[in-house]
Amino acid sequence: MPSLLFKQFLYQEALEQLITKMSEATSVEKVRLLQNFQFEKVLKEDTKNKIVTLYGYIENKVALLLLEKTAFDLHCIKLQEIPDYIQETRLVQNNDVFHWYLSTFLQNNDSLPSVKSTLIWPAAENHIRKYSDQKRRMIRETPEMYLRIVKPFVETQRGPQIQWVNNILNHKAEAERIVLEDLDKVNGFLVLPDLKWDRQTMSALNLMAIVHRNDLASIRDLNLEHLPLLENIRSRVLNDVPKKFPVDRNQLKLFVHYPPSYYHLHVHIMHVDHETGEGSSVGRAILLDDVIERLQNCKHGFVEKTLIYGIGEQHFLFNDLTSESE
Amino acid sequence: MPSLLFKQFLYQEALEQLITKMSEATSVEKVRLLQNFQFEKVLKEDTKNKIVTLYGYIENKVALLLLEKTAFDLHCIKLQEIPDYIQETRLVQNNDVFHWYLSTFLQNNDSLPSVKSTLIWPAAENHIRKYSDQKRRMIRETPEMYLRIVKPFVETQRGPQIQWVNNILNHKAEAERIVLEDLDKVNGFLVLPDLKWDRQTMSALNLMAIVHRNDLASIRDLNLEHLPLLENIRSRVLNDVPKKFPVDRNQLKLFVHYPPSYYHLHVHIMHVDHETGEGSSVGRAILLDDVIERLQNCKHGFVEKTLIYGIGEQHFLFNDLTSESE
Known part of the structure; x- marks a missing residue:
């Protein structure tokens, strides 16, 4: 047996x-x-x-x-x-x-x-x-169009829609992935890897700096008052990211998206050798340096700027914006 | 017989x-x-x-x-x-x-x-x-660095080096390829297809507007005085290119390169659906709209701007610029 x-x-x-x-x-x-x-x-x-x-x-x-x-x-x-x-x-x-x-x-x-x-x-x-060929159009979004068409939409994209961002900021999610953090309530932010990045290939380095304060949906909300926040992000990222990863400060390209993919202010940090098609193209990406320079020169910042960008026909506001845009 | x-x-x-x-x-x-x-x-x-x-x-x-x-x-x-x-x-x-x-x-x-x-x-x-993997660095080119390092190089790239541009402007070469022309000595320009474009695939439309005057090497030379030239290019291109090709004006993306690939002022005209990697990325490409806005806001234009861009290690000025750049 x-x-x-x-x-x-x-x-x-x-x-x-x-x-x-x-x-x-x-x-x-x-x-x-x-x-x-x-x-x-x-x-x-x-x-x-x-x-x-x-x-x-x-x-x-x-x-x-x-x-x-x-x-x-x-x-x-x-x-x-x-x-x-x-x-x-x-x-x-x-x-x-x-x-x-x-x-x-x-x-x-x-x-x-x-x-x-x-x-x-x-x-x-x-x-x-998602997988259809999305035709694009260039939009000239005036400050007036922003207030009338875009802002009401942005408000529907805040709160519960970006709970996942709050979870990150409160260390309720992805806390182990944080690369860098400044806890200051006004000028603080944290940096973590974009999920698209494998964390191995340095030439594809792709990080995201998310601001701690939650009153800023996108660069549209930025004025002179926010200059210290952006300067803090620029200087700390350029100084500290090279201590965490084998890259030099002049291999880092810092930019924002307008329109962003989610409405809580964040900055993309990418290796200069990394090409990402539409993500880093003019008409979507704006260098953080240019955002800062704009705030230095115009105290109303982006509140009064006409922003030019490409938008896909599947976007919720595509019809409203293309019918208005000159 | x-x-x-x-x-x-x-x-x-x-x-x-x-x-x-x-x-x-x-x-x-x-x-x-x-x-x-x-x-x-x-x-x-x-x-x-x-x-x-x-x-x-x-x-x-x-x-x-x-x-x-x-x-x-x-x-x-x-x-x-x-x-x-x-x-x-x-x-x-x-x-x-x-x-x-x-x-x-x-x-x-x-x-x-x-x-x-x-x-x-x-x-x-x-x-x-040409076919080697070219590592890149971000450069912060101040107006002072431009005058001391870049301008002497730009001067070696003018004259005989861009004879081919003069041949186009004088109709000695490629005259049959011209799509659009404004003969004005001050605000005139001509448009022709980029050689990279097959002229068939509309989503890859790629044209170049070259200014007739030859005192402008790049956007570095632009100030308030050149506003009518740039506004003329923008308005005529957006109005007339859709008459020549089956595209709408809001499918056109107009931008310049800094640094440009040749030193005679020109504007790239590309279909918004066309992705070209580094060519349309921030840190190389600047929207014509943003160039125009800069001239409207600062009468010294780009003469006094710090320009941020990526540069390949094979570039003639790579060492000089990376050693200086903050």
């Missing part, structure tokens, strides 16, 4: 086999989902980043399929043997020292997959909206 | 066959070049755009090999059959409605190549510099 221990062992093993089989079954089933995708239309095409987003159906429910070419995986590719990876090849063009070719490239699903795909199924309206 | 005409025909045919054979031979030879690439080091890796630049040798001469994954070619891929293109597949992760997979993808060298490569061989120093 097997001992109790041995029985337990057999039971444990059987359970593990069952789990493995179930997870294999799940995996096979999930792969089958992908094979049943019925294409209807292209939602978005990004030839630069090699991504295409398709809209379709699986079992009569809406499915979004994002296909993205993989980057060259320099950990897996043996670079000494790179010509062996480039397979069938044809010369497309030659001009002097320049030669252009098209080729197939070695692939296998274990270590050299060619495509990573994301299937969202069943997809809801907000997924479709 | 064959007629003269028939002889000519035979001769012509033989010649064509010879050319075809030669070009096939050249093509085979050029493909062999690629196969002989001996890797030494990675110059640059761009995981977002899926490009890697390798440094190595062919026949003991330096070679640069740029490998780039191809975008999904929606003209060649039959989207109705997309699951057949996704070949071996494994599920990587599943969370609620989100499913992540890695797969191999159908490829063939005629219509579905996976990689386009550029071989530069033999490569010169300037090629290596």
Whole structure:
């Protein structure tokens, strides 16, 4: 008769086999989902980043399929043997020292997959909206338009909508992620990594400084009185972030967004080598230095400035703002 | 005896066959070049755009090999059959409605190549510099630093260095490419497409307005006196470009670069949906609206402003500017 221990062992093993089989079954089933995708239309095409987003159906429910070419995986590719990876090849063009070719490239699903795909199924309206190609328009937001159109909207985005920010400021959430903090009620702030950053790749460094006071929704609220707050952020971030991460102060780019993605004043801190598309473009990003200079020169600050920015057609105020804007 | 005409025909045919054979031979030879690439080091890796630049040798001469994954070619891929293109597949992760997979993808060298490569061989120093990963630093250029360090450099970049700009302004070159022109000596300018733009893809619209007068190297030279020039560019571009191309005025983003890529005052005109990485980022790009507002508010304009920008380590003034900058 097997001992109790041995029985337990057999039971444990059987359970593990069952789990493995179930997870294999799940995996096979999930792969089958992908094979049943019925294409209807292209939602978005990004030839630069090699991504295409398709809209379709699986079992009569809406499915979004994002296909993205993989980057060259320099950990897996043996670079000494790179010509062996480039397979069938044809010369497309030659001009002097320049030669252009098209080729197939070695692939296998274990270590050299060619495509990573994301299937969202069943997809809801907000997924479709998020992954659709969003056309943009430039807006010239006058102070008058701000008061009449934008401010009422901003007020709906405060309070409960940004409870998560208050949780951070009160150390009720993400306290272990804080990189830097100044507890002063008027000029204080804290710095923590943006969730998009992996905390490893220094050239992608991406931090956020959130002010402690909660009467400032965006730069629209800033005037001469807030100069010490902004100067404090600039000087402490430039001095102290290089003590926490291997970067120099002149590798840091400090800017705000207008409009911001949430309405509690914050400053983005990014590595100068980091390119983030629309996030750091003019027409959305404004250098903290330029915000400070504006406050020094005009005591009413941003209360009386016409702000120019691009806005996506999915934005709540898109129609109101585009119909007003010159 | 064959007629003269028939002889000519035979001769012509033989010649064509010879050319075809030669070009096939050249093509085979050029493909062999690629196969002989001996890797030494990675110059640059761009995981977002899926490009890697390798440094190595062919026949003991330096070679640069740029490998780039191809975008999904929606003209060649039959989207109705997309699951057949996704070949071996494994599920990587599943969370609620989100499913992540890695797969191999159908490829063939005629219509579905996976990689386009550029071989530069033999490569010169300037090629290596251009394709190397360029680390950047933020510079705070005070008016004093401009006069002492930058202005002497700018003067070496005028005259013969920008003869090509004068050729455009005098209609000696690219006259057929001009989209819009105002011949006024003081407030005039002309607009033509940036060479990077294909003139087809409207969301990538990229034009350049070059001023006719040649006493303005960059925004550093701008003061209140130049307000009519800039207002003229803004109003005519926003009014007339939509008459030439299928875009609306609020789809146009007008900005200057500081530092510019050449020292004759010009304004970039870009589609708001177009993302161009560093080219439209704060710390390089300044909205024309903000330039105009600055001139309205400060009669000395940019002569007395501290300008903040990122600069690459390959720039001629990199060492001088980084050692001075606070």
